Amino acid sequence: MATSENHLISLLSLRDRARLPGMSDSVELKLGAVLSEPGQETRYVYFPLDAFISLVTGIEGKPVLEVGMVGREGMLGVHVLLGVPAAPVHALVQGAGVALRIGAAPFRRELAHSKSLRDVGHRYLYVLMAQLATSAGCTRFHNVGPRLARWLLMSSDRARSDTFRITQEFLAYMLGVRRVGVTTAASQLQRRGLIHYHRGEITVRNRSGLEASACSCYVADGEVYRQQLG
Amino acid sequence: MATSENHLISLLSLRDRARLPGMSDSVELKLGAVLSEPGQETRYVYFPLDAFISLVTGIEGKPVLEVGMVGREGMLGVHVLLGVPAAPVHALVQGAGVALRIGAAPFRRELAHSKSLRDVGHRYLYVLMAQLATSAGCTRFHNVGPRLARWLLMSSDRARSDTFRITQEFLAYMLGVRRVGVTTAASQLQRRGLIHYHRGEITVRNRSGLEASACSCYVADGEVYRQQLG
DNA sequence: CGCCGTCTGTACGGCGCCGTACGCCCGGGG
DNA sequence: CCCCGGGCGTACGGCGCCGTACAGACGGCG
Numbered sequence: 001m002a003t004s005e006n007h008l009i010s011l012l013s014l015r016d017r018a019r020l021p022g023m024s025d026s027v028e029l030k031l032g033a034v035l036s037e038p039g040q041e042t043r044y045v046y047f048p049l050d051a052f053i054s055l056v057t058g059i060e061g062k063p064v065l066e067v068g069m070v071g072r073e074g075m076l077g078v079h080v081l082l083g084v085p086a087a088p089v090h091a092l093v094q095g096a097g098v099a100l101r102i103g104a105a106p107f108r109r110e111l112a113h114s115k116s117l118r119d120v121g122h123r124y125l126y127v128l129m130a131q132l133a134t135s136a137g138c139t140r141f142h143n144v145g146p147r148l149a150r151w152l153l154m155s156s157d158r159a160r161s162d163t164f165r166i167t168q169e170f171l172a173y174m175l176g177v178r179r180v181g182v183t184t185a186a187s188q189l190q191r192r193g194l195i196h197y198h199r200g201e202i203t204v205r206n207r208s209g210l211e212a213s214a215c216s217c218y219v220a221d222g223e224v225y226r227q228q229l230g
Numbered sequence: 231m232a233t234s235e236n237h238l239i240s241l242l243s244l245r246d247r248a249r250l251p252g253m254s255d256s257v258e259l260k261l262g263a264v265l266s267e268p269g270q271e272t273r274y275v276y277f278p279l280d281a282f283i284s285l286v287t288g289i290e291g292k293p294v295l296e297v298g299m300v301g302r303e304g305m306l307g308v309h310v311l312l313g314v315p316a317a318p319v320h321a322l323v324q325g326a327g328v329a330l331r332i333g334a335a336p337f338r339r340e341l342a343h344s345k346s347l348r349d350v351g352h353r354y355l356y357v358l359m360a361q362l363a364t365s366a367g368c369t370r371f372h373n374v375g376p377r378l379a380r381w382l383l384m385s386s387d388r389a390r391s392d393t394f395r396i397t398q399e400f401l402a403y404m405l406g407v408r409r410v411g412v413t414t415a416a417s418q419l420q421r422r423g424l425i426h427y428h429r430g431e432i433t434v435r436n437r438s439g440l441e442a443s444a445c446s447c448y449v450a451d452g453e454v455y456r457q458q459l460g
Numbered sequence: 461c462g463c464c465g466t467c468t469g470t471a472c473g474g475c476g477c478c479g480t481a482c483g484c485c486c487g488g489g490g
Numbered sequence: 491c492c493c494c495g496g497g498c499g500t501a502c503g504g505c506g507c508c509g510t511a512c513a514g515a516c517g518g519c520g
Protein backbone atom coordinates (compact mmCIF):
# COMPACT_ATOMS: atom_id res chain seq x y z
CA MET A 1 0.00 0.00 0.00
CA ALA A 2 1.50 3.34 -1.04
CA THR A 3 2.29 5.78 1.74
CA SER A 4 0.47 8.44 -0.24
CA GLU A 5 -2.68 6.66 0.84
CA ASN A 6 -2.36 8.87 3.90
CA HIS A 7 -3.54 12.32 3.05
CA LEU A 8 -1.18 14.20 5.35
CA ILE A 9 1.80 12.45 3.81
CA SER A 10 0.54 13.21 0.33
CA LEU A 11 0.66 16.90 1.26
CA LEU A 12 4.36 16.83 2.11
CA SER A 13 6.92 18.20 -0.28
CA LEU A 14 8.47 15.60 -2.57
CA ARG A 15 11.83 15.83 -0.84
CA ASP A 16 10.39 15.48 2.63
CA ARG A 17 8.17 12.63 1.62
CA ALA A 18 11.08 10.78 0.09
CA ARG A 19 12.81 10.59 3.45
CA LEU A 20 9.93 8.88 5.21
CA PRO A 21 10.39 5.30 3.98
CA GLY A 22 13.83 5.24 5.58
CA MET A 23 12.51 5.92 9.05
CA SER A 24 9.15 4.21 9.03
CA ASP A 25 7.64 0.78 8.75
CA SER A 26 4.21 -0.52 7.89
CA VAL A 27 2.35 -2.20 10.69
CA GLU A 28 -0.93 -4.02 10.83
CA LEU A 29 -3.21 -2.51 13.45
CA LYS A 30 -5.53 -5.05 15.03
CA LEU A 31 -9.09 -4.27 16.02
CA GLY A 32 -9.22 -3.18 19.64
CA ALA A 33 -5.50 -2.62 20.07
CA VAL A 34 -4.63 0.17 22.49
CA LEU A 35 -2.08 2.55 20.98
CA SER A 36 -1.88 5.08 23.79
CA GLU A 37 -3.04 5.79 27.30
CA PRO A 38 -3.03 9.23 28.92
CA GLY A 39 0.23 10.06 30.60
CA GLN A 40 2.00 7.12 29.05
CA GLU A 41 5.08 7.92 27.01
CA THR A 42 4.50 7.88 23.27
CA ARG A 43 6.87 5.57 21.42
CA TYR A 44 5.45 5.89 17.92
CA VAL A 45 3.37 8.15 15.79
CA TYR A 46 1.04 6.52 13.27
CA PHE A 47 -0.21 7.53 9.85
CA PRO A 48 -3.14 5.23 9.09
CA LEU A 49 -3.42 4.01 5.54
CA ASP A 50 -6.64 2.06 5.78
CA ALA A 51 -6.95 1.62 9.53
CA PHE A 52 -8.73 4.05 11.78
CA ILE A 53 -8.37 4.95 15.41
CA SER A 54 -10.63 6.42 18.10
CA LEU A 55 -9.45 9.07 20.51
CA VAL A 56 -11.18 8.52 23.82
CA THR A 57 -11.21 10.85 26.79
CA GLY A 58 -11.18 9.45 30.29
CA ILE A 59 -12.56 10.24 33.71
CA GLU A 60 -10.43 9.16 36.62
CA GLY A 61 -8.30 7.10 34.30
CA LYS A 62 -11.10 5.17 32.68
CA PRO A 63 -11.89 5.77 29.01
CA VAL A 64 -15.48 6.90 28.69
CA LEU A 65 -16.21 8.90 25.55
CA GLU A 66 -14.87 9.25 22.05
CA VAL A 67 -13.72 12.78 21.28
CA GLY A 68 -11.97 12.30 17.96
CA MET A 69 -11.29 9.89 15.15
CA VAL A 70 -8.12 9.41 13.12
CA GLY A 71 -7.96 7.72 9.76
CA ARG A 72 -6.02 8.17 6.58
CA GLU A 73 -6.87 11.88 6.68
CA GLY A 74 -4.80 12.33 9.84
CA MET A 75 -2.20 11.03 12.22
CA LEU A 76 -1.97 9.75 15.76
CA GLY A 77 0.48 11.42 18.11
CA VAL A 78 0.28 15.12 17.30
CA HIS A 79 1.47 15.95 20.80
CA VAL A 80 4.92 14.81 19.70
CA LEU A 81 4.88 17.89 17.47
CA LEU A 82 4.63 19.91 20.65
CA GLY A 83 7.57 18.21 22.28
CA VAL A 84 5.36 16.60 24.89
CA PRO A 85 6.17 12.95 25.46
CA ALA A 86 2.83 11.81 26.88
CA ALA A 87 -0.46 11.33 25.07
CA PRO A 88 -3.44 13.35 26.33
CA VAL A 89 -6.07 10.70 25.55
CA HIS A 90 -6.67 7.02 25.05
CA ALA A 91 -6.27 5.77 21.51
CA LEU A 92 -7.64 2.47 20.30
CA VAL A 93 -7.99 0.82 16.96
CA GLN A 94 -11.55 0.97 15.66
CA GLY A 95 -10.96 -0.35 12.19
CA ALA A 96 -8.23 -2.90 11.58
CA GLY A 97 -5.79 -2.11 8.81
CA VAL A 98 -2.35 -0.89 7.89
CA ALA A 99 -0.61 2.20 9.23
CA LEU A 100 2.77 3.78 8.73
CA ARG A 101 4.62 3.87 12.01
CA ILE A 102 7.49 6.19 12.92
CA GLY A 103 9.44 6.23 16.18
CA ALA A 104 8.84 9.33 18.26
CA ALA A 105 12.54 10.24 18.35
CA PRO A 106 13.24 10.00 14.62
CA PHE A 107 9.99 11.80 14.00
CA ARG A 108 11.10 14.68 16.18
CA ARG A 109 14.43 14.80 14.41
CA GLU A 110 12.71 14.85 11.06
CA LEU A 111 10.49 17.71 12.21
CA ALA A 112 13.56 19.88 12.67
CA HIS A 113 14.45 19.48 9.00
CA SER A 114 11.12 19.20 7.28
CA LYS A 115 9.17 22.41 7.05
CA SER A 116 6.33 20.77 5.19
CA LEU A 117 5.97 18.16 7.92
CA ARG A 118 5.76 20.88 10.55
CA ASP A 119 3.24 22.84 8.53
CA VAL A 120 0.99 19.91 7.78
CA GLY A 121 1.28 18.60 11.33
CA HIS A 122 0.42 21.98 12.79
CA ARG A 123 -2.60 22.36 10.63
CA TYR A 124 -3.80 18.90 11.50
CA LEU A 125 -3.30 19.67 15.16
CA TYR A 126 -5.58 22.65 14.73
CA VAL A 127 -8.18 20.44 13.07
CA LEU A 128 -8.03 18.05 16.00
CA MET A 129 -8.53 20.86 18.48
CA ALA A 130 -11.58 21.98 16.58
CA GLN A 131 -12.82 18.39 16.59
CA LEU A 132 -12.42 18.15 20.36
CA ALA A 133 -14.36 21.37 20.87
CA THR A 134 -17.11 20.25 18.51
CA SER A 135 -17.37 16.91 20.29
CA ALA A 136 -18.04 18.59 23.60
CA GLY A 137 -20.96 20.58 22.23
CA CYS A 138 -22.31 17.69 20.20
CA THR A 139 -22.31 15.32 23.14
CA ARG A 140 -24.13 17.84 25.25
CA PHE A 141 -26.82 19.01 22.86
CA HIS A 142 -27.47 16.34 20.27
CA ASN A 143 -29.49 13.20 20.75
CA VAL A 144 -28.30 9.68 20.26
CA GLY A 145 -29.88 9.21 16.83
CA PRO A 146 -28.12 12.04 15.03
CA ARG A 147 -24.89 11.35 16.89
CA LEU A 148 -24.98 7.74 15.81
CA ALA A 149 -25.55 8.76 12.21
CA ARG A 150 -22.60 11.11 12.44
CA TRP A 151 -20.43 8.39 13.88
CA LEU A 152 -21.29 5.97 11.11
CA LEU A 153 -20.50 8.55 8.45
CA MET A 154 -17.17 9.42 10.03
CA SER A 155 -16.28 5.76 10.23
CA SER A 156 -17.26 4.89 6.73
CA ASP A 157 -15.26 7.87 5.48
CA ARG A 158 -12.20 6.61 7.27
CA ALA A 159 -12.72 2.94 6.53
CA ARG A 160 -13.26 3.94 2.91
CA SER A 161 -15.90 1.31 2.78
CA ASP A 162 -19.62 1.21 3.32
CA THR A 163 -19.29 -1.79 5.56
CA PHE A 164 -17.27 -2.31 8.69
CA ARG A 165 -17.28 -4.27 11.91
CA ILE A 166 -18.63 -2.76 15.13
CA THR A 167 -20.91 -4.07 17.85
CA GLN A 168 -23.64 -2.05 19.51
CA GLU A 169 -21.87 -2.59 22.79
CA PHE A 170 -18.83 -0.79 21.49
CA LEU A 171 -20.81 1.91 19.78
CA ALA A 172 -22.57 2.67 23.03
CA TYR A 173 -19.21 3.03 24.69
CA MET A 174 -17.96 5.45 22.04
CA LEU A 175 -21.10 7.57 22.23
CA GLY A 176 -21.22 7.47 26.00
CA VAL A 177 -24.71 5.94 26.19
CA ARG A 178 -26.28 2.61 27.10
CA ARG A 179 -26.12 -0.23 24.64
CA VAL A 180 -29.91 -0.22 24.65
CA GLY A 181 -29.87 3.38 23.50
CA VAL A 182 -27.88 2.37 20.48
CA THR A 183 -30.27 -0.48 19.73
CA THR A 184 -33.15 1.95 19.61
CA ALA A 185 -31.38 4.51 17.47
CA ALA A 186 -29.83 1.96 15.14
CA SER A 187 -33.02 0.01 14.53
CA GLN A 188 -34.67 3.32 13.71
CA LEU A 189 -32.03 3.96 11.05
CA GLN A 190 -32.38 0.42 9.77
CA ARG A 191 -36.15 0.65 9.54
CA ARG A 192 -35.70 3.71 7.37
CA GLY A 193 -33.40 1.74 5.09
CA LEU A 194 -30.37 3.91 5.76
CA ILE A 195 -28.23 1.15 7.19
CA HIS A 196 -28.19 -2.58 7.65
CA TYR A 197 -26.50 -4.45 10.45
CA HIS A 198 -26.17 -7.98 11.57
CA ARG A 199 -24.10 -9.47 14.34
CA GLY A 200 -21.37 -6.88 14.48
CA GLU A 201 -21.21 -5.99 10.82
CA ILE A 202 -22.77 -2.75 9.75
CA THR A 203 -23.23 -1.44 6.23
CA VAL A 204 -24.31 1.97 5.05
CA ARG A 205 -27.10 1.58 2.52
CA ASN A 206 -28.11 5.17 1.88
CA ARG A 207 -25.34 7.63 2.49
CA SER A 208 -27.18 10.85 1.71
CA GLY A 209 -30.10 9.77 3.84
CA LEU A 210 -27.70 9.16 6.68
CA GLU A 211 -26.17 12.57 6.16
CA ALA A 212 -29.62 14.09 6.48
CA SER A 213 -30.10 12.24 9.76
CA ALA A 214 -26.74 13.23 11.21
CA CYS A 215 -26.27 16.30 13.36
CA SER A 216 -24.61 19.37 11.93
CA CYS A 217 -21.29 18.44 13.55
CA TYR A 218 -20.46 16.05 10.73
CA VAL A 219 -20.48 18.83 8.17
CA ALA A 220 -18.82 21.27 10.57
CA ASP A 221 -15.86 18.96 11.15
CA GLY A 222 -15.45 18.37 7.45
CA GLU A 223 -15.39 22.06 6.71
CA VAL A 224 -12.61 22.76 9.16
CA TYR A 225 -10.57 19.94 7.70
CA ARG A 226 -11.05 21.05 4.14
CA GLN A 227 -10.21 24.60 5.01
CA GLN A 228 -6.90 23.59 6.56
CA LEU A 229 -5.86 20.55 4.59
CA GLY A 230 -8.16 20.27 1.60
CA MET B 231 1.07 45.42 36.77
CA ALA B 232 4.22 43.44 36.02
CA THR B 233 4.13 41.21 32.97
CA SER B 234 5.46 38.40 35.12
CA GLU B 235 1.99 38.28 36.59
CA ASN B 236 1.30 35.98 33.68
CA HIS B 237 2.69 32.58 34.44
CA LEU B 238 3.62 31.64 30.89
CA ILE B 239 5.64 34.82 30.51
CA SER B 240 7.37 34.19 33.81
CA LEU B 241 8.58 30.89 32.36
CA LEU B 242 10.36 32.53 29.43
CA SER B 243 14.09 32.95 29.41
CA LEU B 244 15.28 36.34 30.63
CA ARG B 245 16.42 37.39 27.19
CA ASP B 246 13.19 36.38 25.52
CA ARG B 247 11.11 38.01 28.18
CA ALA B 248 13.01 41.25 27.85
CA ARG B 249 11.90 41.62 24.23
CA LEU B 250 8.18 41.45 24.99
CA PRO B 251 7.59 44.98 26.29
CA GLY B 252 8.74 46.37 22.96
CA MET B 253 6.06 44.54 21.01
CA SER B 254 3.17 44.46 23.44
CA ASP B 255 0.81 46.77 25.19
CA SER B 256 -1.42 46.47 28.21
CA VAL B 257 -5.11 46.56 27.54
CA GLU B 258 -8.12 46.58 29.81
CA LEU B 259 -10.48 43.74 28.95
CA LYS B 260 -14.09 44.60 29.66
CA LEU B 261 -16.57 42.08 30.99
CA GLY B 262 -18.42 40.42 28.14
CA ALA B 263 -16.09 41.60 25.38
CA VAL B 264 -15.76 39.16 22.48
CA LEU B 265 -12.11 38.54 21.62
CA SER B 266 -12.57 35.95 18.91
CA GLU B 267 -15.16 34.17 16.85
CA PRO B 268 -14.56 30.91 14.99
CA GLY B 269 -13.19 31.40 11.53
CA GLN B 270 -12.47 35.05 12.12
CA GLU B 271 -8.88 36.15 11.61
CA THR B 272 -6.93 36.57 14.82
CA ARG B 273 -5.36 40.00 15.17
CA TYR B 274 -3.92 39.70 18.65
CA VAL B 275 -2.85 37.14 21.17
CA TYR B 276 -3.49 37.92 24.84
CA PHE B 277 -1.67 37.07 28.03
CA PRO B 278 -4.12 37.84 30.85
CA LEU B 279 -2.63 39.40 33.95
CA ASP B 280 -5.71 39.54 36.11
CA ALA B 281 -8.46 39.13 33.54
CA PHE B 282 -9.85 35.78 32.51
CA ILE B 283 -11.47 34.52 29.37
CA SER B 284 -13.88 31.73 28.46
CA LEU B 285 -13.42 29.54 25.41
CA VAL B 286 -16.82 28.63 24.08
CA THR B 287 -17.62 26.07 21.42
CA GLY B 288 -20.43 26.68 18.98
CA ILE B 289 -23.07 24.74 17.10
CA GLU B 290 -24.04 26.14 13.75
CA GLY B 291 -22.21 29.32 14.56
CA LYS B 292 -23.87 29.99 17.89
CA PRO B 293 -21.79 29.77 21.06
CA VAL B 294 -23.32 27.17 23.35
CA LEU B 295 -20.90 25.67 25.84
CA GLU B 296 -17.69 26.60 27.59
CA VAL B 297 -14.85 24.21 26.83
CA GLY B 298 -11.91 26.04 28.35
CA MET B 299 -10.84 28.94 30.50
CA VAL B 300 -7.83 31.18 30.14
CA GLY B 301 -6.41 33.32 32.91
CA ARG B 302 -3.00 34.38 34.04
CA GLU B 303 -1.88 30.76 33.83
CA GLY B 304 -2.33 30.79 30.05
CA MET B 305 -2.77 32.68 26.84
CA LEU B 306 -5.45 33.29 24.24
CA GLY B 307 -4.60 32.56 20.62
CA VAL B 308 -2.51 29.39 20.70
CA HIS B 309 -3.56 28.61 17.15
CA VAL B 310 -1.21 31.40 16.05
CA LEU B 311 1.57 29.11 17.21
CA LEU B 312 0.37 26.67 14.58
CA GLY B 313 0.41 29.22 11.81
CA VAL B 314 -3.36 29.12 11.50
CA PRO B 315 -4.90 32.57 11.18
CA ALA B 316 -8.41 31.75 12.40
CA ALA B 317 -9.57 30.97 15.93
CA PRO B 318 -11.29 27.61 16.47
CA VAL B 319 -13.68 28.81 19.18
CA HIS B 320 -15.46 31.82 20.59
CA ALA B 321 -13.58 33.72 23.26
CA LEU B 322 -15.23 36.14 25.63
CA VAL B 323 -14.12 38.02 28.68
CA GLN B 324 -15.47 36.44 31.86
CA GLY B 325 -13.56 38.49 34.37
CA ALA B 326 -12.64 42.08 33.60
CA GLY B 327 -9.01 43.03 34.03
CA VAL B 328 -5.70 43.71 32.37
CA ALA B 329 -4.03 41.62 29.71
CA LEU B 330 -0.87 41.91 27.71
CA ARG B 331 -1.70 42.14 24.03
CA ILE B 332 0.62 41.29 21.14
CA GLY B 333 -0.16 41.57 17.45
CA ALA B 334 -0.39 38.23 15.67
CA ALA B 335 2.29 39.15 13.14
CA PRO B 336 4.94 40.35 15.59
CA PHE B 337 4.13 37.38 17.77
CA ARG B 338 4.82 35.02 14.90
CA ARG B 339 8.08 36.79 14.15
CA GLU B 340 9.10 36.52 17.76
CA LEU B 341 8.32 32.80 17.75
CA ALA B 342 10.97 32.31 15.10
CA HIS B 343 13.62 33.71 17.41
CA SER B 344 12.47 32.68 20.85
CA LYS B 345 12.90 29.05 21.67
CA SER B 346 11.49 29.47 25.15
CA LEU B 347 8.35 31.08 23.76
CA ARG B 348 7.86 28.17 21.39
CA ASP B 349 8.43 25.65 24.15
CA VAL B 350 6.13 27.27 26.64
CA GLY B 351 3.49 27.91 24.00
CA HIS B 352 3.60 24.32 22.83
CA ARG B 353 3.24 22.96 26.28
CA TYR B 354 0.32 25.25 26.99
CA LEU B 355 -1.30 24.16 23.75
CA TYR B 356 -1.07 20.61 24.97
CA VAL B 357 -2.69 21.60 28.26
CA LEU B 358 -5.52 23.23 26.35
CA MET B 359 -6.09 20.10 24.28
CA ALA B 360 -6.30 18.06 27.44
CA GLN B 361 -8.76 20.60 28.84
CA LEU B 362 -10.96 20.31 25.76
CA ALA B 363 -11.01 16.54 26.01
CA THR B 364 -11.78 16.64 29.72
CA SER B 365 -14.61 19.12 29.12
CA ALA B 366 -16.31 16.76 26.73
CA GLY B 367 -16.36 13.92 29.23
CA CYS B 368 -17.29 16.16 32.14
CA THR B 369 -20.23 17.68 30.32
CA ARG B 370 -21.50 14.26 29.41
CA PHE B 371 -21.15 12.43 32.71
CA HIS B 372 -21.19 14.91 35.55
CA ASN B 373 -24.22 16.60 37.03
CA VAL B 374 -24.80 20.30 37.28
CA GLY B 375 -23.86 20.59 40.95
CA PRO B 376 -20.31 19.26 40.70
CA ARG B 377 -19.78 21.02 37.41
CA LEU B 378 -20.84 24.31 38.93
CA ALA B 379 -18.46 23.80 41.84
CA ARG B 380 -15.66 23.09 39.40
CA TRP B 381 -16.46 26.21 37.43
CA LEU B 382 -16.40 28.38 40.52
CA LEU B 383 -13.05 26.99 41.58
CA MET B 384 -11.55 27.51 38.15
CA SER B 385 -12.82 31.06 38.09
CA SER B 386 -11.63 31.98 41.52
CA ASP B 387 -8.22 30.54 40.69
CA ARG B 388 -8.01 32.75 37.65
CA ALA B 389 -9.57 35.82 39.19
CA ARG B 390 -7.18 35.35 42.09
CA SER B 391 -9.98 36.41 44.34
CA ASP B 392 -12.69 34.66 46.27
CA THR B 393 -15.28 37.02 44.90
CA PHE B 394 -16.20 37.86 41.34
CA ARG B 395 -19.13 38.98 39.26
CA ILE B 396 -21.30 36.49 37.38
CA THR B 397 -25.04 36.10 36.99
CA GLN B 398 -26.84 32.77 37.07
CA GLU B 399 -28.03 33.49 33.57
CA PHE B 400 -24.48 33.58 32.32
CA LEU B 401 -23.40 30.61 34.37
CA ALA B 402 -26.18 28.56 32.86
CA TYR B 403 -24.96 29.52 29.44
CA MET B 404 -21.38 28.45 30.23
CA LEU B 405 -22.48 25.12 31.66
CA GLY B 406 -24.99 24.49 28.89
CA VAL B 407 -27.98 24.16 31.21
CA ARG B 408 -31.09 26.16 32.11
CA ARG B 409 -30.77 29.14 34.38
CA VAL B 410 -33.13 27.38 36.76
CA GLY B 411 -30.74 24.48 36.93
CA VAL B 412 -28.06 26.80 38.17
CA THR B 413 -30.41 28.31 40.75
CA THR B 414 -31.02 24.88 42.21
CA ALA B 415 -27.38 23.85 42.25
CA ALA B 416 -26.14 27.20 43.53
CA SER B 417 -28.64 27.50 46.36
CA GLN B 418 -27.63 24.00 47.38
CA LEU B 419 -24.02 25.13 47.63
CA GLN B 420 -25.08 28.26 49.47
CA ARG B 421 -27.18 26.36 51.97
CA ARG B 422 -24.14 24.29 52.77
CA GLY B 423 -22.20 27.49 53.42
CA LEU B 424 -19.71 26.88 50.64
CA ILE B 425 -20.52 30.02 48.70
CA HIS B 426 -22.52 33.19 49.02
CA TYR B 427 -24.07 35.08 46.17
CA HIS B 428 -26.20 38.10 45.72
CA ARG B 429 -27.32 39.85 42.57
CA GLY B 430 -24.49 38.88 40.30
CA GLU B 431 -21.72 38.82 42.84
CA ILE B 432 -20.51 35.49 44.06
CA THR B 433 -18.00 34.75 46.77
CA VAL B 434 -16.36 31.51 47.74
CA ARG B 435 -16.70 31.00 51.49
CA ASN B 436 -15.27 27.53 51.95
CA ARG B 437 -12.77 26.58 49.32
CA SER B 438 -11.95 23.09 50.45
CA GLY B 439 -15.62 22.28 50.87
CA LEU B 440 -16.16 23.43 47.33
CA GLU B 441 -13.31 21.26 46.15
CA ALA B 442 -14.96 18.29 47.77
CA SER B 443 -18.18 19.10 45.91
CA ALA B 444 -16.52 19.55 42.53
CA CYS B 445 -16.14 16.73 40.06
CA SER B 446 -12.78 15.09 39.55
CA CYS B 447 -12.15 17.15 36.43
CA TYR B 448 -10.97 20.11 38.47
CA VAL B 449 -8.10 18.16 39.93
CA ALA B 450 -7.41 16.39 36.64
CA ASP B 451 -7.01 19.66 34.76
CA GLY B 452 -4.73 21.02 37.43
CA GLU B 453 -2.50 17.99 37.29
CA VAL B 454 -1.95 18.22 33.57
CA TYR B 455 -1.08 21.87 33.91
CA ARG B 456 1.36 21.35 36.73
CA GLN B 457 3.00 18.50 34.93
CA GLN B 458 3.64 20.61 31.86
CA LEU B 459 4.09 24.10 33.22
CA GLY B 460 4.37 23.84 36.99
C1' DC C 461 -39.88 57.77 47.55
C1' DG C 462 -41.58 55.05 44.00
C1' DC C 463 -40.71 52.97 39.66
C1' DC C 464 -38.50 49.64 36.73
C1' DG C 465 -35.24 46.45 35.12
C1' DT C 466 -32.36 42.90 36.64
C1' DC C 467 -31.60 38.99 39.30
C1' DT C 468 -33.28 35.07 41.78
C1' DG C 469 -36.69 31.50 43.42
C1' DT C 470 -40.53 28.17 42.70
C1' DA C 471 -43.65 25.24 40.10
C1' DC C 472 -45.11 21.64 36.76
C1' DG C 473 -45.62 18.54 32.99
C1' DG C 474 -42.62 16.29 29.68
C1' DC C 475 -38.68 14.01 27.51
C1' DG C 476 -34.60 11.45 26.85
C1' DC C 477 -31.72 8.66 28.81
C1' DC C 478 -30.34 5.60 32.84
C1' DG C 479 -29.84 1.10 35.27
C1' DT C 480 -31.23 -3.25 35.17
C1' DA C 481 -33.17 -7.44 33.84
C1' DC C 482 -34.55 -10.98 30.83
C1' DG C 483 -35.20 -13.49 26.62
C1' DC C 484 -34.34 -14.54 21.88
C1' DC C 485 -31.67 -15.31 17.91
C1' DC C 486 -27.87 -16.61 15.32
C1' DG C 487 -23.42 -18.86 14.18
C1' DG C 488 -19.45 -21.63 15.29
C1' DG C 489 -17.25 -25.49 17.76
C1' DG C 490 -17.39 -29.82 20.13
C1' DC D 491 -26.67 -31.72 15.82
C1' DC D 492 -26.82 -29.45 19.81
C1' DC D 493 -24.95 -26.48 22.90
C1' DC D 494 -23.03 -22.14 24.17
C1' DG D 495 -21.77 -17.54 23.98
C1' DG D 496 -21.86 -13.30 21.69
C1' DG D 497 -25.01 -9.99 19.72
C1' DC D 498 -29.47 -7.91 19.69
C1' DG D 499 -34.42 -6.59 21.18
C1' DT D 500 -37.80 -5.26 24.66
C1' DA D 501 -39.59 -3.77 29.06
C1' DC D 502 -40.07 -0.74 33.19
C1' DG D 503 -39.46 2.41 36.93
C1' DG D 504 -36.56 6.32 37.95
C1' DC D 505 -33.81 10.51 37.55
C1' DG D 506 -32.02 14.71 35.95
C1' DC D 507 -32.75 18.12 33.14
C1' DC D 508 -35.85 20.70 29.77
C1' DG D 509 -39.15 24.44 28.45
C1' DT D 510 -41.98 27.60 30.15
C1' DA D 511 -44.32 30.53 33.20
C1' DC D 512 -44.82 33.53 36.95
C1' DA D 513 -43.72 35.90 41.15
C1' DG D 514 -40.83 37.97 44.64
C1' DA D 515 -36.61 40.63 45.92
C1' DC D 516 -33.36 43.97 45.41
C1' DG D 517 -31.05 48.24 43.83
C1' DG D 518 -30.30 52.19 40.93
C1' DC D 519 -32.40 56.15 39.08
C1' DG D 520 -35.55 59.80 38.25
